[in-house]
Amino acid sequence: MNPVEGALVKRLDLIAELTDEDREALAALPITLRSVEAGADIVEEGQRIRDCCLLLSGFTHRYRTLIEGKRQIIAFHVPGDIPDLHSLHINVMDHSFAATVNCELAFIPHEAIWQLCTKRPAVAAALWRETLIDGSIFREWIVGLGRRTGLQRTAHLLCEMAMRLRAMGHSDGLRYHLPLTQNVLADALGLTVVTVNRVLQELRQADYVERERSRMTIHNWPALARLAEFDGGYLHMRQPPNMSVEMRPEDAI
Amino acid sequence: MNPVEGALVKRLDLIAELTDEDREALAALPITLRSVEAGADIVEEGQRIRDCCLLLSGFTHRYRTLIEGKRQIIAFHVPGDIPDLHSLHINVMDHSFAATVNCELAFIPHEAIWQLCTKRPAVAAALWRETLIDGSIFREWIVGLGRRTGLQRTAHLLCEMAMRLRAMGHSDGLRYHLPLTQNVLADALGLTVVTVNRVLQELRQADYVERERSRMTIHNWPALARLAEFDGGYLHMRQPPNMSVEMRPEDAI
DNA sequence: CGGATTGTTGAAGGACGTCAAAATGTGTGG
DNA sequence: CCACACATTTTGACGTCCTTCAACAATCCG
Numbered sequence: 001m002n003p004v005e006g007a008l009v010k011r012l013d014l015i016a017e018l019t020d021e022d023r024e025a026l027a028a029l030p031i032t033l034r035s036v037e038a039g040a041d042i043v044e045e046g047q048r049i050r051d052c053c054l055l056l057s058g059f060t061h062r063y064r065t066l067i068e069g070k071r072q073i074i075a076f077h078v079p080g081d082i083p084d085l086h087s088l089h090i091n092v093m094d095h096s097f098a099a100t101v102n103c104e105l106a107f108i109p110h111e112a113i114w115q116l117c118t119k120r121p122a123v124a125a126a127l128w129r130e131t132l133i134d135g136s137i138f139r140e141w142i143v144g145l146g147r148r149t150g151l152q153r154t155a156h157l158l159c160e161m162a163m164r165l166r167a168m169g170h171s172d173g174l175r176y177h178l179p180l181t182q183n184v185l186a187d188a189l190g191l192t193v194v195t196v197n198r199v200l201q202e203l204r205q206a207d208y209v210e211r212e213r214s215r216m217t218i219h220n221w222p223a224l225a226r227l228a229e230f231d232g233g234y235l236h237m238r239q240p241p242n243m244s245v246e247m248r249p250e251d252a253i
Numbered sequence: 254m255n256p257v258e259g260a261l262v263k264r265l266d267l268i269a270e271l272t273d274e275d276r277e278a279l280a281a282l283p284i285t286l287r288s289v290e291a292g293a294d295i296v297e298e299g300q301r302i303r304d305c306c307l308l309l310s311g312f313t314h315r316y317r318t319l320i321e322g323k324r325q326i327i328a329f330h331v332p333g334d335i336p337d338l339h340s341l342h343i344n345v346m347d348h349s350f351a352a353t354v355n356c357e358l359a360f361i362p363h364e365a366i367w368q369l370c371t372k373r374p375a376v377a378a379a380l381w382r383e384t385l386i387d388g389s390i391f392r393e394w395i396v397g398l399g400r401r402t403g404l405q406r407t408a409h410l411l412c413e414m415a416m417r418l419r420a421m422g423h424s425d426g427l428r429y430h431l432p433l434t435q436n437v438l439a440d441a442l443g444l445t446v447v448t449v450n451r452v453l454q455e456l457r458q459a460d461y462v463e464r465e466r467s468r469m470t471i472h473n474w475p476a477l478a479r480l481a482e483f484d485g486g487y488l489h490m491r492q493p494p495n496m497s498v499e500m501r502p503e504d505a506i
Numbered sequence: 507c508g509g510a511t512t513g514t515t516g517a518a519g520g521a522c523g524t525c526a527a528a529a530t531g532t533g534t535g536g
Numbered sequence: 537c538c539a540c541a542c543a544t545t546t547t548g549a550c551g552t553c554c555t556t557c558a559a560c561a562a563t564c565c566g
Contacts, residue, residue, distance in 0.1 A: 064396050066482055072399040074392045086389075089382040094389055094487040121371060128381050129342040135384065136339075136347055138391035139327045143317050145398035146325040146443030150554070181512060190399030192555055197514060213563095229319055234347040403522070434544065445523055450546060466531095 004031055004106050008054055011080040014167055014237055015133060016126035025120050029113070031106040036099040043097040049087050051107040055079050058103030059179050063187065064095045073188035075137065076100070076161065076180075080168045085131050088113060101179045129236075136234045145190045148229070153189050154199045155228035158209060159243075162218055163232045166241045174218035174243070178211075257284055257359050261307055264333040267420055267490055268386060269379035278373050282366070284359040289352040296350040302340050304360040308332050311356030312432050316440065317348045326441035328390065329353070329414065329433075333421045338384050341366060354432045382489075389487045398443050401482070406442050407452045408481035411462060412496075415471055416485045419494045427471035427496070431464075 005027035012018060012026070031054075036042055043049055045064065060077045074095055077083040083097055088110055117124035137160070144153045161178055165171040180188075186196045203209045208224045210217040218224055221243050225231075232240050258280035265271060265279070284307075289295055296302055298317065313330045327348055330336040336350055341363055370377035393413075397406045414431055418424040433441075439449045456462045461477045463470040471477055474496050478484075485493050 062392075064392075066396070066400055070400045072396040074395050086385045089378060090385050090389065090489050092486070092489070094489070095392060118374060124377070125342060128384070131381070131388065132339045132343050132384060135388035135391060136343065138388055138395060139315075139317075139348060141395050142327050142391060142398060143319070143325040145395060146440075147319055147323045182514095183512075187399075193513085194515090194556080195554055198554095201514085233345070236343050236345070236347075435546095436544080446545085447524080447547090448522055451522095454546085 002027075004033070004054070004056060005029065007056060007080045008082075008106075011082075011168070012123075012126045012130065014239075016122070016129050017238070018122060018126060022120050022122050022126075025116055025123060029108050029116065031108050034105050034107060036103045036105060038099055038101045038103075041096055041098045042103075042105070043084060043087075043093055045093055045096045047093050048091050049084065049093065050091070050111075051109050052082055052085050052087060052113060054106040054108065055081050055083060056104040056106055059100040060098060060103060061100050061184065061188070062095050062097045071187045072190065073184065074141075075134070076188065078161075078165055078168060079170060082127075082130065085127060086134070088127070100184065133236050136236060140234045150189065150191050150195050151199050151202060152228050153191075154185070154196065155203065155208070155224050156230050157185070157189060158203075158216065158218065159221075159225055159228050159230040159232075160235075162216075162221075163235060163241060163243060166243070167235075167237055173245075174221055176216055177214055178216045179214040255280075257286070257307070257309060258282065260309060260333050261335075261359075264335075264421070265376075265379045265383065267492075269375070269382050270491075271375060271379060275373050275375050275379075278369055278376060282361050282369065284361050287358050287360060289356045289358060291352055291354045291356075294349055294351045295356075295358070296337060296340075296346055298346055298349045300346050301344050302337065302346065303344070303364075304362050305335055305338050305340060305366060307359040307361065308334050308336060309357040309359055312353040313351060313356060314353050314437065314441070315348050315350045324440045325443065326437065327394075328387070329441065331414070331418055331421060332423060335380075335383065338380060339387070341380075353437065386489050389489060393487045403442065403444050403448050404452050404455060405481050406444075407438070407449065408456065408461070408477050409483050410438070410442060411456075411469065411471065412474075412478055412481050412483040412485075413488075415469075415474075416488060416494060416496060419496070420488075420490055426498075427474055429469055430467055431469045432467040 009018070009023050009026050042053070042060065055077050057079050060083055061073050062075045062083060063071055063073045065071045075083070087093065113127070117127065144156050148156060162171060162174060162176060165176045170176065182193050182196045182200070186193045189196060191199070200211065204211065208218070208220045208227070210219060225243070232243070262276050262279050295306070295313065308330050310332050313336055314326045315328045315336060316324055316326045318324045328336070340346065366380070370380065397409050401409060415424060415427060415429060418429045423429065435446050435449045435453070439446045442449060444452070453464065457464065461471070461473045461480070463472060478496070485496070
């Protein structure tokens with residue numbers, strides 16, 4: 001199995017139970033590779049699309065822009081995610097989708113996925129489940145935007161990204177690469193850059209987290225999770241990583 | 254076809270293309286009727302469930318409660334909706350689900366739906382699509398909570414409910430039954446009761462809407478939609494109702 | 507090295523929250 | 537049909553979290 005399909009199988013294994021036949025069928029999907037530059041739109045609002053894409057490397061976000069230029073980021077995606085899987089059944093995009101940093105993507109035609117779903121119901125179920133988990137994350141964001149303070153919201157996002165990245169093996173312990181400017185963070189958290197800046201300083205001064213360039217380190221997971229009232233259950237992983245376990249120094253990247 | 258399955262078919266017809274065979278198969282689903290009193294929880298967070306339910310009459314909401322008792326409502330559901338369809342593939346609830354007012358519900362075992370999905374792929378697609386639209390509404394709420402003012406958010410919710418109810422035939426024109434206290438509205442809009450009260454007064458004084466008991470009347474749809482920056486596209490209906498058309502007096506209930 | 511992006515800081519204002527109480531509506535039992 | 541309890545709506549005063557505006561420092565990148 002080449003690394004491209006490997007990522008897809010790994011992702012679905014994380015959330016659903018697949019047989020070897022399912023995995024082989026997934027690996028047989030036709031794909032087209034494409035690189036996208038940081039900041040570029042991959043799909044724009046209103047567009048009708050015929051492929052889903054699998055994020056291989058990099059970081060993407062989905063967003064909507066209101067008049068007056070206000071932007072709200074709706075979701076972040078990490079390698080292994082299929083950011084526009086929903087397009088399989090809702091093919092007119094109601095939001096845009098962009099590369100946060102330079103990305104490698106694998107495009108898969110809807111047609112091929114439909115055929116696969118017919119042949120392998122377990123894969124269909126896994127993909128459906130994947131879109132439902134996407135929705136579950138939306139719900140958690142709604143709760144945060146509606147009822148958490150800026151500080152808690154920020155802490156919550158840092159927890160979520162830590163857990164998602166660690167589950168996919170893109171984090172060793174509590175240290176991970178989060179290539180987001182404060183501007184991008186602000187648009188995801190429903191805050192302004194200024195507030196994000198101050199909130200991050202607060203988290204830093206409490207020694208909950210550290211941030212050097214785009215490298216995030218969580219120094220005090222229990223405190224951060226308590227502050228954010230974070231419970232990873234909404235990510236619905238089959239085997240959630242135990243985030244309370246400190247990484248050993250020799251595992252550090 | 255009895256009225257119960259009628260509601261289900263009507264709902265799915267709204268968003269997907271079904272054949273007569275699909276409709277018959279839907280009508281053959283085994284159901285259990287149940288009434289739930291206003292305010293009662295139907296499903297609680299953490300629970301594992303084996304049935305989906307179709308809302309026949311009434312109004313329900315889904316919510317999460319944070320420590321300190323802060324509550325955030327995540328979604329409202331109107332007759333014809335299947336509020337917990339996601340449980341089909343994510344059977345541990347990450348939020349609670351309650352009856353806003355007295356409700357009539359039809360429960361359908363997951364097992365029966367799975368079987369139907371295997372036999373009739375079009376139904377599976379329609380149901381999947383239904384869960385994706387649910388997610389689309391979440392995204393719109395995220396945008397609102399993150400980037401719209403309290404006033405805009407409230408206006409947006411009133412537009413959304415108007416369109417959803419009208420599509421299901423539960424509204425004549427721009428007048429509909431919205432049995433939500435200001436407290437409930439506040440928890441959905443991420444505001445406090447006090448603010449909701451003032452915002453509603455503002456909308457009333459501008460003569461955008463009127464509210465008598467739980468009967469909402471939108472007097473100035475264009476203005477309300479403009480204020481909210483409402484575009485119903487995210488509801489992904491096959492034939493969106495034209496809300497700009499005024500109802501004729503003789504159609505009024 | 508120099509322009510552009512990103513991060514940081516301060517001061518002032520506004521949207522919304524909190525607290526508390528009054529007014530109004532609603533359901534129930536006598 | 538009235539009286540009473542209770543839920544809901546409304547109002548006012550005041551506090552605070554976050555925004556806005558504006559400037560400057562640090563960092564990135566060719």
